[in-house]
Amino acid sequence: MTTKLDAEYRKEGFHWGLNPSSAVKNILHLKSQGTVLDIGVGEGRNALFLAQNGFAVTGIDISEEGIKKFTQEAQKRGLHVHGIVADITTAELEKYDVILAINLLQFLTKEKAYATIEKMKKHAEPDGINIIQVFLKENQGSFPYLFSKDELKTLYSDWDILLYKEYETPKEKHGNGPWHHHYVAEIITKRKN
8 A cells, every 4th residue: 555654655764763752662671572463563663672672573554665564674674574564443453462553643634543452451461461652633734533641541441450651751853854853642551361
């Protein structure tokens, strides 16, 4: 599938960088191994970090260029990962120990974002972990859906919430874009037994 980011993914370097999100680094305190699904993997900054730390990683994205760059970078590093070009809302999934969606859901409609969260919950193994980071309504720009404060906590009220925070990110830039920051909510949850 062709996406707006394909042109960025074809360029030298990594549009989103290669540093994993702080939420993803927290996985290492919760699990030492297991299967991971990174939804909206892009070029793989989070998935590559987890694969380097011994996890069996699958990345899914609608961008063929993103998946190509992700799998090529993994191969360069001697890592085995699995990349799938698909729309998460229609993709068939297995069960995973950890499922993450970092800065993806604001690019979906509310209905698709909620359906994706339900899919994440459904496909988590017993004691499985879901990690989500989303943009909040305080953000500038046009996104199909921006989350309200505490909305993720409500959506995960039937799970154990291990961490929830809302904050303003440090200024950053992607590719040749302008310097900017985001208002985000981040949640780490564990399926109740």
